[in-house]
Amino acid sequence: MRLLETLKAFILNTLFPPVCVSCKKEGDFLCEDCLKSLDKKKIHPIYSKTEKDPDFHFLDGVIYALDYAKNPQIQAAVKQLKYRFTQELAEHFSNLIAEKIGDLTMAKNKRIILIPVPLHRKRLNYRGFNQAEIIAKAVANKMTDGKADVIDLLERSRETQQQAKLDKASRHKNLKDAFKISDQFCHSDRSGGMNKKCVHEYSSSNLYFLVDDVCTTGSTLENCGEVLKSNGFKKVYGLVIARAFK
Numbered sequence: 001m002r003l004l005e006t007l008k009a010f011i012l013n014t015l016f017p018p019v020c021v022s023c024k025k026e027g028d029f030l031c032e033d034c035l036k037s038l039d040k041k042k043i044h045p046i047y048s049k050t051e052k053d054p055d056f057h058f059l060d061g062v063i064y065a066l067d068y069a070k071n072p073q074i075q076a077a078v079k080q081l082k083y084r085f086t087q088e089l090a091e092h093f094s095n096l097i098a099e100k101i102g103d104l105t106m107a108k109n110k111r112i113i114l115i116p117v118p119l120h121r122k123r124l125n126y127r128g129f130n131q132a133e134i135i136a137k138a139v140a141n142k143m144t145d146g147k148a149d150v151i152d153l154l155e156r157s158r159e160t161q162q163q164a165k166l167d168k169a170s171r172h173k174n175l176k177d178a179f180k181i182s183d184q185f186c187h188s189d190r191s192g193g194m195n196k197k198c199v200h201e202y203s204s205s206n207l208y209f210l211v212d213d214v215c216t217t218g219s220t221l222e223n224c225g226e227v228l229k230s231n232g233f234k235k236v237y238g239l240v241i242a243r244a245f246k
Contacts, residue, residue, distance in 0.1 A: 115136075154181065155183070
């Protein structure tokens with residue numbers, strides 16, 4: 001199967017060579033020159049026990065590789081992945097994120113747990129893939145010591161409007177109660193009851209990241225973080241390619 005996929009990719013790339021989404025040069029969907037020109041941010045501050053990112057109530061911070069506004073190459077690449085379904089770009093994104101994890105002091109001697117932000121099944125069926133999941137899996141593969149796991153702890157409990165079309169207040173309202181612990185990780189917390197709790201126990205020896213492509217207002221990550229915190233997770237961080245400040 002892998003041989004057939006490789007052959008198919010070779011034929012397609014020969015007949016329809018990939019073009020850089022930024023500079024339009026042939027050869028790759030995000031060329032080496034555009035990658036080198038990225039304005040990478042310095043190490044994200046590590047919050048102490050008494051400090052948190054002021055933009056979040058449930059997350060303990062968001063780790064991001066790039067400032068979205070300062071990198072039009074990444075803006076074009078993210079849109080290409082999400083709306084034109086160019087999954088190959090996940091490899092470039094995962095390189096940026098894995099490099100950022102490698103710079104984190106708090107990641108030393110920790111097992112990395114990557115939790116993709118889930119899509120609703122209708123959106124998943126339309127797109128054919130969850131961009132957060134393929135990025136998370138690519139990041140895990142980049143961790144040379146094999147210390148990262150991808151766990152689909154969350155699922156969408158209801159369909160929502162597209163966040164890009166909403167303002168900050170509407171984004172939070174749109175996603176209220178839109179996520180829950182996946183049924184495969186749940187059990188009822190009392191016999192015959194409706195309340196469910198996560199059976200995946202939080203461990204301080206792990207570092208938990210909610211993975212998405214871009215953090216804008218943080219509504220999506222916050223709502224996911226709220227679900228995890230209500231199920232016993234003590235520390236949860238967001239992990240994205242880029243952060244857009246508004």
